[in-house]
Amino acid sequence: MSTNADVESLISLISSSARVAAAEWQRTGTDVPPLSEAVTHPIDTATDVVALQQALRTLEGACEHLTTLLSPPGSVIFRRTFNPDTHLLRIAVEHKVPDILAKHPNGLSLTELSKIVNVPELKLGQIMRGLATRHVFVEVNTDIFANNRLSHSIRSYLPNGLYALASRGLNETQSAGSNLYESLCDESCGPSFEAKDSPFMHMARKDGFEGNGVFGWLEANPARRENYAIAMIGMGYSCGGLNVLHAFPWQNYTSVCDIGGSVGTVSMPLARKYPHLRITIQDREEVTQHTIDHWASNYPEAVAENRAHFVPIDFLTGAPVEGCDLYYMRFILHDWPQSDAQIIVNNVRKAMSPKSRLLIHDYMITPLDRKSGLVEAREHGIEPAPEPLLPNYGAGRARAHCMDIGMLLQYNAKERSLTEFLELATNAGLKFEKHWDLAETSMLEFSIA
Template sequence: MADQPADQPAAQPAALEGVLRILQINEAHICGHMLQLAAELGIADLLAAGPRDAAGLAADTGSDPDALHRLLRFLAGQGIFTEDDAGRFSLTPTGDCLRSDHPQSLLDLLRWSTVVSRTFQDARYSLRTGLPAFPEAFGQPLFEYLRDHPEVGGHFNGAMAGFSRLESAAVTGAYDFSGARVVVDVAGGDGTLLADLLKAHPAAEGVLMEQPHVVVGAARRFEAEGLSARCRVVSGDFFDEIPAAGDLYILKSIIHDWADDDALRILTACRRAMAPGSRLLLIESVVPPGNTPGEAKLRDVVMLTLLGGRERTREEYAQLLGKAGLRLGQVVATRSPLQILEAVPSD
C-alpha cells in the first residue's frame, strides 16, 4: 500500500464515526421500505409451511423472480429470512412476526407504515406550516381517511392493537389497578388493554368508549374472552361527553394525537365525567430532557406529520392537566417506551 502523502491529513476516527452514523441513519428508511414490501406481498405467510425459492414466491405474488430474489436476499442479510444453498428462503424467529397468525404479529403495523412513509414524503409541508402533512398527501385528515377507506383503517386498527399487545403487560404490571371498581377506557381501540385489566382484576367492571366503526370489534373481543357481562361498550365523541361513574379513567396514546387546544377539550371532558375521588391515567411517551435519546422524540415528529399532535415533557403534561382542572401526581415508568401519568381533580 502506498504511503499517505505528507500534505494529506490522516482520517480522524471521531470524524469517520460521525460519517458512518449519518450514513446509517440515512439508509435506515431503505430497510424499512423493504420490510413494508415483504409485508405487503404476504411473504411470511407464504413461507409458513416451509422453505421456498424466489421463483415460486414470485409466481404467487405477481413479482419479477430476479427482483424478488434480490429483495429477499437483502432481508435475509437483516435476519428476517435465511437463504440455503439451493436458493430457498425460510423464516427466522424474527421473520415469524410478519405472519398474519403470529400472536405478536406486526403485519398490520408494517402495512400501515407504508401510509406513514408516503406521508413523510410531504413532511416539508409540516416544517413550513406547522400543520400535519397527511391531508396534503391524502386529501383528508387522518381519521376521516381511515373512516372512508376501511382497508387502510383495518391496517391502522390492527397496528394499534399490535402496539397494545406489546405494551399491555408492561402497563398492567407497572401500576396498581387493584382498587379500581369501574375502569373507563376512553378511545380504547379493540379493547386489548381493558380486557387484560379485567382478566387480572376479576372484581372490576369496564366501560370502553370508541367510535361507532370500532366498537363492534371491541364487543367481539370481550365476548370471545368471556368478559361481556363485566364490560360495556359505548360509542361516542370524547370531545363532547365521556361516560360518568368511573373511578379510573384511561387515555392510552390519545392525548399525543392532538395539539394543545384539542387535547385540553378531551381532558376537560374527562374532568367533567370524574367524581371527586376518580383518577385519570395518561399512558404516553414522555419526552426526556436535553439531548437524551428516546422513542418519544421519534414519535413526536410522526405525530406532527400525521395529525399535528405532539409528544410532551412531564412539565408540559402538568400544565395541560392543570388547565383542565386536574393535578399531576405520580409518574410511573413501564417496561416499554410508555409512562403512566396519574392525575386527580385539583378541586
C-alpha cells in the same frame, strides 16, 4: 470525562445491561433462541416485560452511542441516508412473504418465490438479501430463503397484531414521511397545526380525498380502518403497553373507564386479570359496534356478567361516563394538537369524582440536556440515563421519537414532554400524583386539585 473513559463506560453499560436482558429471557425457563430459527418464545407475548425493556433501553442506547463514537462521520451519515429497510420490508409485508415461507420450513428458492409474488427473481434476490442482512428472513443456502424469528412473528394470520402494525407503519406513516418536506413547504399546510393539514392529509388530498383528517380517511377506507384496529393490538406487544397490567395496583379499584379504548386492547386483558373490575370502553360511535362484536366473539363471559360496558363518545364534545374510579387513556392525546388535547382532558375532569384518578399512558419525550433531566428527577422522580448516554437514552428511546414524528406526519400532533402534560392537567384543574415508569412508555397519574 475523556473519550477513552466514555468508551470504557459504554462497554461496561453494554455488558451489564445485556446480562440483565439475557437473565429476563432465561427467567421464563428457556434460553434465548437463535435469530435464525423460526420459533416463538413465551417472552414474545409476555405482558410483564418492564425489567427487560429497562435493560434494553440502556443496551440499545449504549450500543448505538459506542458505534457512532468509534465510526468516522462519513460512515454514519451514509448508513442513515441510504438505509432502505422500510422500502424492502414493505415488499415482504405487502406480498405476505412470511406467510408463504411458513409453508416451506426448510426454505424456498428465489425462483419459486418470484413466481408466487410476481417480482423478478433478480430484484427479489436483492430485496431478500437486504432484509436477511438485517435479520429479517435467513438465507439457508444460496438463493434459498426461510423465515427466522423476526419474519416468523409477522405472519398475517397471527393474533399478535404485528403484521397489521407493520402494514400501518409501512403504508400510512412511511408514505406521509415521503411527503413531509413538500407539506412543510406548502404555504397552507406548512404553518398549520390542524389535523386536516398534516403531511398525510396533504398527500391524501392530492389523491382526491376531501375529508378533514386521518380518522375520516379511515372511515372512507374500511380495509385500512380494520387494519388500524388490529395494529393497536400489535402496539401493545411491540411497546410493552401491557406492562401496565402488572405495574399499577388495579386491585385497589373497582371501576375503569377506558377512553378511546378501541376494541379493548388493554381492557380485555385487564378484565381477564382483574375480574372484579367494572370496565366501560368508550370510543367513537362507528368503533363501538365493532368493539361489541369483538367482545362477543372473544370474551362473552365479561359481557354476560355485566363487567364490560360499551358507550360511544366524542371526547371533543362530551364528557365520559361519570363516577368511575379510574379514567384511562392510552395513546389518545398524542393524536391531537394541544388545543384539542386540552378539551379532552377538561372533559374527563368534568366526569371525575374526588376519589377518581386520571391515568395518561403514552410515550413521553424526555430532556436531551442533563440539567433539565436532573430537575425532572428531583421534582418528579424521572431519572435520566446514566452517563455518558444521552439523558433520554438516545437510541434506547428512539421509538418515542419515531412515534412523535409519526404523530406529526399523520395528525399534525406530537408526543409530549412532562411539562406539556402537566400544563394540560393544571389547566383542567388536576394535580400530579405519580409517574409510572413502564420502560418503553410512561403513565402519569392525576387527581382533582
